[in-house]
Amino acid sequence: MHKMDITYINKDEIVSMAEKMLSEKRRLVIMNGYVDKEGNNVIAYNFDIDGNLKTYICKGEKTFPTITHIYKGSAQWCEEDICEVMEVDFEGLKKGDRLFLPDDFDGSGQILVTPIEELRNKYKEKVDEEENK
Amino acid sequence: MSYVIPIGPYHPALEEPVHVKLYTDGEFVDDAKVYIGYNNRGIEKLAQEKNFIQTITLVERVCGICSHSHSLAYCLAIENIAELEVPKRGSYIRVIICELERLHSHFLLLGLAAHIIGFDSAFMYTFSAREKVMEALETLTGNRVNYAMNIIGGARRDIDKEGLKNLLMIIEELKEPYERIIDIFGRDKTVALRTKGVGKLTYDEAWIYGLSGPHGRASGLKCDTRKIDPYCSYEDFNFNMVVQKDGDVFSRVLVRLLEIGESIRIITQAAENMPDTPINLGVKIPRVPAGEYCTRIEAPRGELTYYVVTDGSQGNRRVNIHVPTFRNAASVPAMLKGNTVADAGLIVASIDPCFSCLDR
Numbered sequence: 001m002h003k004m005d006i007t008y009i010n011k012d013e014i015v016s017m018a019e020k021m022l023s024e025k026r027r028l029v030i031m032n033g034y035v036d037k038e039g040n041n042v043i044a045y046n047f048d049i050d051g052n053l054k055t056y057i058c059k060g061e062k063t064f065p066t067i068t069h070i071y072k073g074s075a076q077w078c079e080e081d082i083c084e085v086m087e088v089d090f091e092g093l094k095k096g097d098r099l100f101l102p103d104d105f106d107g108s109g110q111i112l113v114t115p116i117e118e119l120r121n122k123y124k125e126k127v128d129e130e131e132n133k
Numbered sequence: 134m135s136y137v138i139p140i141g142p143y144h145p146a147l148e149e150p151v152h153v154k155l156y157t158d159g160e161f162v163d164d165a166k167v168y169i170g171y172n173n174r175g176i177e178k179l180a181q182e183k184n185f186i187q188t189i190t191l192v193e194r195v196c197g198i199c200s201h202s203h204s205l206a207y208c209l210a211i212e213n214i215a216e217l218e219v220p221k222r223g224s225y226i227r228v229i230i231c232e233l234e235r236l237h238s239h240f241l242l243l244g245l246a247a248h249i250i251g252f253d254s255a256f257m258y259t260f261s262a263r264e265k266v267m268e269a270l271e272t273l274t275g276n277r278v279n280y281a282m283n284i285i286g287g288a289r290r291d292i293d294k295e296g297l298k299n300l301l302m303i304i305e306e307l308k309e310p311y312e313r314i315i316d317i318f319g320r321d322k323t324v325a326l327r328t329k330g331v332g333k334l335t336y337d338e339a340w341i342y343g344l345s346g347p348h349g350r351a352s353g354l355k356c357d358t359r360k361i362d363p364y365c366s367y368e369d370f371n372f373n374m375v376v377q378k379d380g381d382v383f384s385r386v387l388v389r390l391l392e393i394g395e396s397i398r399i400i401t402q403a404a405e406n407m408p409d410t411p412i413n414l415g416v417k418i419p420r421v422p423a424g425e426y427c428t429r430i431e432a433p434r435g436e437l438t439y440y441v442v443t444d445g446s447q448g449n450r451r452v453n454i455h456v457p458t459f460r461n462a463a464s465v466p467a468m469l470k471g472n473t474v475a476d477a478g479l480i481v482a483s484i485d486p487c488f489s490c491l492d493r
Contacts, residue, residue: 002213002364004426027356028343029429032440034451044440046427051361053427073463074343081459085177100170100492112451116182 006055011064014045017056018067021047028071029053031078033086035112041088066093085111134159138474140481142171148245149488153465153481160473165466172492180452185211185285185419188449192439193279195454196490198238201230202432203439204283207452209364210441211285214424217416221408223287224366229300229403230274230282231365231430232396236307237266238433239347239389239396242485243314246386249479250327255317262310269303272296287413297404304400311393318390328383332468332480335380342464346435346457347388348484352380358431365430369406370399382483389485421445432457434485458484458491 009017021028027048034042042059045067058064068075069092079090080099087110111119136157142150150171156164176195180188193204205227212219219227240263247255267277273292274280282289292300318324334344339352349356357374359367375391377384423445429438435457442451461484468480
């Protein structure tokens, strides 16, 4: 059994943490995002440190600095993916087109906090509206 | 003359929906853009509304090839949050299914690569070998796609002595066609002409894209999670991490080809040394405290990560799934640059993409 190795950091420490990791040639394994029970945005940065996962967590912010200028390809889709499902922004992130969501989806950034029933009803209304046209 | 050539989202050479826009100069690709998300089924959102047992069934349906890897990664995350130690026999059974899954996934890619190259007899030969693996999976689990072998706390079903003997027999039968497939891919001129030096990706590029799995290892990255961060008792088995340096389509094929041999070794060791312990902890409905855990395992196509957050209730707060293709597909434009349009389909396929997995 592995234990999670978590360090909590604040927003101002993200870029320096990423630069340090890159200088030590640590691989960015993945970035994750979720909204906790209290409604805080939580972003987790997972790095490979000699075969062990090291997780840095920053929570409670609406905007986070991008690390795409440091980890480039590794971070690009991770940050874009998080932006689609959570109401957060990465300052300096050059967003491409949509990743996973349909072009005409109007609930971007709200998926994790909107009940599935509400999403279903919205979709139904839209389909009905189009059919009635 | 420059052209913009769209490939997909529905393309005869690629079995799953992805859209690649090629910006070309004559027949050479200058740049490319990859568009994903045509198969999003909202599985992460659905997982937020399911309990732990239902989620195993749900995540097993993220992918039709590496279904066992998905349920395993989820179970490992929950077991770590709940501090449950899986009995050895349960772990060994999980390893056997993982490696059988890797075998059929690698045979699938080799067959598809042969088909795209236009070498259909190699495709048929590879698929007949793959069929033996599918038979083994069907015999052991009762299913050919969703095996349902994982529960929280271990394996759902045991493999008895007769089953293990039968498995070893099938593995033995696999060795002859495997040798022949190595010979075909290793010596054939057509394969070499179509794959050597094509779709190259350097070590530095592979590192900065964070590539994983056979795709990363073909560019020299030492990134096999089974070796660097063992889980499920992988530390008990003697096998090699296959790494190549050229980073071209041929290297990607070769890594998978050699990994088949390593998987055969692992399955043989697991079947011959099966521990005599229970297969699971007998947990019906797990009590999972509030917590979070990031699991990573080596799925056939590379590193699969599950970030699971629980809040003390009977359901998930968040299940964030990232499949190997999430990493590897981003590197496609870099691989396509400077290659011909004719090779684009093969180059995209050489990362062994799974867009169904990716879109979840």
